[in-house]
Amino acid sequence: MTLNAxxxxxxxxxxxxxxxLAPISAGDVVSWIDLSTVxxxxxxxxxxxxxxxxxxxxxxxxxGRDAGELLxxxxxxxxxxxxxxxxxxxxxxxxxxxxxxxxxxxxGRAPIAxxxxxxxxxxxxxxxxxxxxxxxxFAYSTLQGGPEYARWLKSxxxxxxxxxxxxxxxxxxxxxxxxxxxxxxxxxxxxAAMRDALVNxxxxxxxxxxxxxxxxxxRGASFSSGGDLTEFGSATDPxxxxxxxxxxxxxxxxxxxxxxxxxRCLAVVHGAVMGAGLELAAFxxxxxxxxxxxxxxxxxxxxxxxxxxxTVSVPRRIGRWRAAWMIFSGExxxxxxxxxxxxxxxxxxxxxxxxxxx
Numbered sequence: 504m505t506l507n508a509x510x511x512x513x514x515x516x517x518x519x520x521x522x523x524l525a526p527i528s529a530g531d532v533v534s535w536i537d538l539s540t541v542x543x544x545x546x547x548x549x550x551x552x553x554x555x556x557x558x559x560x561x562x563x564x565x566x567g568r569d570a571g572e573l574l575x576x577x578x579x580x581x582x583x584x585x586x587x588x589x590x591x592x593x594x595x596x597x598x599x600x601x602x603x604x605x606x607x608x609x610x611g612r613a614p615i616a617x618x619x620x621x622x623x624x625x626x627x628x629x630x631x632x633x634x635x636x637x638x639x640x641f642a643y644s645t646l647q648g649g650p651e652y653a654r655w656l657k658s659x660x661x662x663x664x665x666x667x668x669x670x671x672x673x674x675x676x677x678x679x680x681x682x683x684x685x686x687x688x689x690x691x692x693x694x695a696a697m698r699d700a701l702v703n704x705x706x707x708x709x710x711x712x713x714x715x716x717x718x719x720x721x722r723g724a725s726f727s728s729g730g731d732l733t734e735f736g737s738a739t740d741p742x743x744x745x746x747x748x749x750x751x752x753x754x755x756x757x758x759x760x761x762x763x764x765x766x767r768c769l770a771v772v773h774g775a776v777m778g779a780g781l782e783l784a785a786f787x788x789x790x791x792x793x794x795x796x797x798x799x800x801x802x803x804x805x806x807x808x809x810x811x812x813x814t815v816s817v818p819r820r821i822g823r824w825r826a827a828w829m830i831f832s833g834e835x836x837x838x839x840x841x842x843x844x845x846x847x848x849x850x851x852x853x854x855x856x857x858x859x860x861x
Contacts, residue, residue, distance in 0.1 A: 510600065511607045513537040513563060516573070520548035524558060532618040533559040533610050535603065536577065538566035550576040559610065559621040563603060565593070578621045579824040579831075581606070591822040591844070606831055613651045613806045620808045620830050624823040627814055632758045635815035643810035651806025659732065671700035672722070673707070679716040680708050687723025693779045693811070694731035698753060705756035716767040717760055719787060721780075729778020729801065730811065754786055754812030761788035772796055772847070782813030785820050785846065792847040796838045800829045821846050
């Protein structure tokens with residue numbers, strides 16, 4: 504099957520169960536499974552085949568809860584049946600055919616990155632945070648050396664601006680530590696300097712046992728718009744970048760603090776909460792979002808996958824299926840949806856838009 508803007512061909516559950524799907528290849532990575540064809544007798548075999556497949560397998564339609572084993576095994580399922588609204592293995596869409604078309608196009612632009620993402624999310628079910636971050640970094644570095652990222656990088660035109668002040672502000676009040684991302688003119692885009700400053704601030708929180716509360720927030724219109732695009736492809740080769748990511752790991756530090764402090768390891772987010780910004784915040788013990796926050800994982804459009812820990816943190820909050828949908832679709836979700844899915848723990852209109860917690 505060739506990916507294009509038309510409605511893709513759909514396979515039946517029986518075809519999946521019988522192993523009739525094509526082997527994965529660089530230009531053919533996704534199969535659409537018509538779940539209206541589900542029959543109880545085929546569910547166990549189809550689920551086994553899905554678990555063994557390297558393809559991105561997207562269910563179309565709501566099959567009913569008796570097909571739960573199959574929903575578990577698929578990469579994700581999209582449907583427009585309100586009976587499946589609360590099933591985290593699925594994503595409800597208002598227009599099913601349009602959603603399928605848009606996913607088809609998005610995956611078709613970066614099929615290698617999409618297939619790598621699908622495989623990584625499956626592996627992540629059985630890894631620790633540390634191991635998951637290492638595997639994610641390997642996958643990210645592989646894609647950095649691939650043709651899809653090279654194509655995006657060639658078309659990109661991002662120019663750096665002069666820096667003003669320190670990229671992270673650290674303030675302690677009694678036993679509380681406040682870490683504020685402080686590049687408001689860049690919507691707190693995460694660059695190397697901010698990452699290193701964030702690592703230093705989180706190290707203070709980790710080694711000082713008298714700190715019993717850590718709050719991560721952002722100054723300006725956004726919590727963080729993600730990785731700073733002016734640094735993409737400019738610093739080091741992919742292999743060296745992997746070594747840097749695994750040595751400087753704010754994601755693992757936040758995860759460890761959340762284990763120690765629970766809800767007192769807090770992320771207060773507003774505005775754009777995207778890419779690396781979302782990936783890091785999702786490790787916090789508790790996330791409070793302003794009601795106008797917007798959440799997005801845009802990396803597939805660049806021929807990449809989340810590289811700041813998002814394939815570890817986001818699935819732990821919303822399940823690997825909805826994480827896959829966020830990555831594959833690149834769609835923005837609002838604060839209400841983020842709360843319903845469990846991506847954030849509370850929504851408020853009281854703080855945000857640059858109003859910092861003290």
